[in-house]
Amino acid sequence: MNDMTPVETTLKDWETDQEVRWCPGCGDYAILKAVQRTMPDLGADPANTVFISGIGCSSRFPYYMETYGFHTIHGRAPTVATGVKLANPDLDVWIVTGDGDGLSIGGNHTMHVLRRNLDCQILLFNNEIYGLTKGQYSPTSRSGTRSPSTPFGSVDRPISPCAFALGSGARFIARGIDVHKNLGNTFKEAHAHRGASFIEIFQNCIVYNEDVFEDFVNKKTAPETQVWAVHGEPLLFANGEKGLALDADTLELKVVKVIDRDWQGAGVMIHDQTNRSLAMLLVQMPFGEFPMALGTLYNDPAPTFDAAVMAQNAAASEGKDANLQALISQGQTWTVE
Template sequence: MNAPAKIETTLKDWETDQEVRWCPGCGDYAILKAVQRTLPQLGCDPANTVFVSGIGCSSRFPYYIESYGFHTIHGRAPAFATGVKLANPDLDVWMVTGDGDGLSIGGNHLLHVLRRNVNLQIMLFNNEIYGLTKGQYSPTSREGTKSPSSPIGSVDHPANPCAFALGAGARFVGRGIDVSKHLPDVLKAAHAHQGAAFIEIFQNCIVYNKDVFDDFAKPKGADQQQLWLKDGEPMLFGSEKTGGVKGIALDSENLILKVVDVEGDDWQSAGVLVHNAKSRMLAHMLVELPFGDFPMPLGVIYDDPAATFESAVIAEREASAAGKEASLAKLLAKGQTWTVDGTAQDPV
């Protein structure tokens, strides 16, 4: 496998001639622009890039990126993306899915692409609702969500996409917000990761679940409600202007995380933890934090590369073929075969 050569492009090089058709105000517009701005910064080549999607609002993405793309079957984008990567490991593969597409009918396929560690980027747009099919509650909808399929409120306990990814064996887990200026940084880190990189993106559905993320996503008060994680840096949030600087520390007696106040710049005395992106245990603790008691963890939560699926498959093929002559005729004749010589026999 060879690293693709970097080339110079602009945002315009990644825009198609297709009319972008999402509801006015949909968070998908912001994600699309973030991706189109990030790809030139990564030096990506449209001729070497593939976007694969399933079914849903998010899955229109391949139409709007000037590259190769597949708009596939509901929930099956991971299977197609895996096939693309195995057929040509040098391709830069991005997978686009939603909370319904990826965690309902596609949950099984998403699990396997993560545990296999196929080298691609997975963007899961989470708007906590089925937008394309007119607003039914989804696997990530909060308890009490009223929708056409739950008119008096959903009683389902919602799925946690990042916890699911970690449980499936993902080696990279990140989170972002559709309109956040930090989203491109998460995309860049995912692209740099060798293996399956999972990114949950909170995405506002303007029609069926409007402003459901305002408790942490709206600009006012965001520094108190958002914990942007950076490897090797203390887990700090807030400011003196908005209620004081706080941090995340470990309650060693109960082995749980807690919020502590920070005086001035002395975060060490407060016991604030330094983020370690290679700590799987810390990642599990962060993605399970109850929002309200804690800020929303965002950014690169976990990043610990391991051998990729396609590299193992290629190595296995090469080892199996070593010292052997490629012969289709021998392959066809292998096993229980027989030859009909064509000699006619008179009936007795």
């Protein structure tokens, strides 16, 4: 749990002896290293940490963390994670999934772990493709995506993982980029949140969907294409020359120019991460017309599922003798000679 006594570790304490096997250049390497580097900063204890994954490229993750781990079945990591957390609430539970694993076959399970608000961190690697099964289109693939399963281009409308999470009742929503230096800070904020923390990580699949995010991750154009949401600070981008304001007529966000650093005069909004409506506006901004919203977009804690279950069990057992034999023997019994 997030309030456990900190343990002093180093990066090496979180690395396993297993050969890390992803395609050369895969964004998963960067995410893995970011997590391993962050764990010592959290004061996390490998003996009380569990990484749980489903199926997909991202789901090899537990093999590479020197902790406890489960590589489970397709889409069911949240189900196993719920059982783990209820069996031992003191464990620090991390779920690793992908856009296919977590939003297609596992969409139902992701929805329920979010609405229940299980105390865990959910890392959803989004590369907008099925990588492990050789490049079929996924729930997040853009319209027009050509793949073995959509040779003429996908006609589906892609799902927004963060909008899905908000709609499912998630209380913590964040976005990050696999190779960005801020990813570790996002992990720290997610870990500090008590409840289900959902982080969408844009991850480059170098084989089947290379550079699909280049239009906003490119460092040269990033100031114009990224807006980093920081609680209590104005939503500025383009080196402070542009910002996001609320259109009073449409109640939608709009891009405004900032002259002489006067962002208040331009009507730029201050980010309030407890404002769910603002979070929904940020995650649904159409890229191209707007920059990509990154960082912690929503953070408004609520009672957790595991704490409620533990409290209910404690109340139900109060004043009762924990005698298993007496429980088994009560009622109608008989002896077989």
